[in-house]
Amino acid sequence: MLTFKLTTVGASEGFIVNKEAKAKLGVQKGDALYLTEAPGGGYRLTPYNPDFARQMALAEQIMHDDREILRVLAK
Numbered sequence: 001m002l003t004f005k006l007t008t009v010g011a012s013e014g015f016i017v018n019k020e021a022k023a024k025l026g027v028q029k030g031d032a033l034y035l036t037e038a039p040g041g042g043y044r045l046t047p048y049n050p051d052f053a054r055q056m057a058l059a060e061q062i063m064h065d066d067r068e069i070l071r072v073l074a075k
């Protein structure tokens with residue numbers, strides 16, 4: 001388990017992500033992290049954006065269903 005301590009960052013509060021946590025999350029400086037609700041009432045910190053994933057799944061479905069129209073438009 002990794003532990004983080006809340007600290008003051010400018011006029012806000014935040015926490016520092018150490019090297020071990022960055023490696024496990026696969027993130028680097030400047031990347032966004034998302035705090036999402038997990039089953040059972042807990043929370044999950046992840047680099048995965050569930051809204052973006054939903055939008056991409058919808059885009060892939062549209063591209064699959066309308067591929068002939070998209071081919072014509074691409075010409």
